[in-house]
Amino acid sequence: METRNFQRVLVWELPVRIFHWVNVLCVLALTLSGFLIANPPALLSNAEATNLHSFGIVRYIHFIAAYIFFFNMILRVYWSFVGNQFASWRALWPFDKKRWGNFKHVIKNDILLMNDKQPELKNISIGHNSVAAFSYLILFVIALISVFTGFALYADTSSWFLPKMFSWVTPMLGGDFMVRNIHHIAMWGFILFVIIHVYLVFFHDWLEGRAEVSSMFGGYKFVREERLKKVKEVEEKK
């Protein structure tokens, strides 16, 4: 039986992993507190309003998580200019020749489940595949929509310049009704993304066997030796 040798490659650097998990926690906190804000449960309490602040706390969590989410996002944007090739902003844009080829390959093989007659090694992406990368681009847009509408709703209750910077969004959209609608709908974008994203991560882990899931913890993926330059050179010298 033919042997296959894998090499350990650091794909996701530490800042990328930290970003990912902070983002996960923020989205989780924002979604849960967001649902509570949209439709608060009935409180079984006979305490006076003076002695209760439960809804205020839910809102507080939402706002704190929103700030962390926002600054985390900015750090990730920064890292896309200084990080490695897999963290780069270039990896997110599928519309160049090479990545577009990969985009079609992924749609055909992984989404429509058609099999290549002769599987080609280089078709297996080491970082994001092009379709996944594109979905992160869409998520980034949804996140921006959430940030803009969220800070617009928040701006009026704040005196800090940062949320105030977004106060033009409300009149542009014609009022708080529309801003709130869009903010609420954008949250469903996150939920749908999470379902698909988590599934596809499991899918790739199972079908490719290269530690897709654990790579977001340790940062390493396993790559076939044939794809690494130095290994090839060493073998050629032999």
Next chain:
Amino acid sequence: MPIDNEQRDTYYESIIKQGYSRRDFLKFSTYMAAFMGLESSMVGQIAESLEKTPRIPIIWEHYQECTCCSESFIRSNHPIVADIILDKISLDYTLTLMAASGHQAEAAKKAVMDKYKGEYILCVEGSIPLGDDGNYCCIAGKSAKETFLEAAAGAKAIIAWGSCASNGCVQAAKPNPTGATPIHKIVKNKPIIKVPGCPPIGEVMAGVIVHVVAFGRLPELDRLGRPKAFYGKRVHDTCYRRPYYDAGLFAETFDDQNSKNGYCLYKVGCKGPMTYNSCGNIKWNNGVSYPIQSGHGCIGCSEANFWDNGPFYERTTKIPGFAVESNADTVGKVAGAVVVGGVVLHGVAANISKRKELSERTKRAKNNEKNIDF
């Protein structure tokens, strides 16, 4: 153009002539300063300005509307507002309140428009129908649009009273059969003050007018063209029930104990959190009450398209373009279920489609397991 000042009394003169005392006049000035959110030192400036400024002629047009704005205005809490500013002094043309009618009324308007070209204030109550050549609203044989453009041409500034003139209100709600259009979409080259609300608060209307006549310029407007002094805060942020909101104490229905306790009406559809108005602090009917204080949630009457933004008694998120029954959460849950179903099916299909690859790998891996060198 020189102003014909001899013909016009100042506001102060008119007020005294009407039998009000100077004390009444100063009280009125103080009220107005307070409503406009000015500091007490500005009271003198308002009084002085009203003493010296000859009255500004006002043309008040009524188009597609219910006259609730006029009703609200004449009930604003100081009688001088209605008596002097509106009824007797400044109002040169208004269909509903003027003594003249028919050709006489139209002639009066024409005279003001010619004599005070570029000086008069045009107040518009109601939206203007553009559908069917504007035939849905005709006054004195002319369409509303024609009359409006004529009056707007010589106006110094335009005040859009109420949600009709500012946003279209109920006539512009879907499907908007008459093509009702707010005035800022028809005239672009004139300063327009929007005073939305259905109706706007009388004191707010008085405050806007007094600001214009006392200071000779428009009040500070926000990006939507509304006076900041009155539309700068949400009803929610000035609501006296706000502590219940922060505490998480909500009325679940209109007839439960929580409702009787005066808890927050958020869950029974109060639109206060999205509505910019002064109801929470100026209140209505001489400061007696306002909807939330009377136990009814805010319906958001001063916000654009409030008729089309979902039911008044539910907190739902309507998706633009969807039917009223489908709110964002219903659509989201269905979409979520479809995606989960799709993902499960895809997972099953993937295992079938890629079975060869998978079984080979499993075989190799099992083989490796046997060959582990302990």
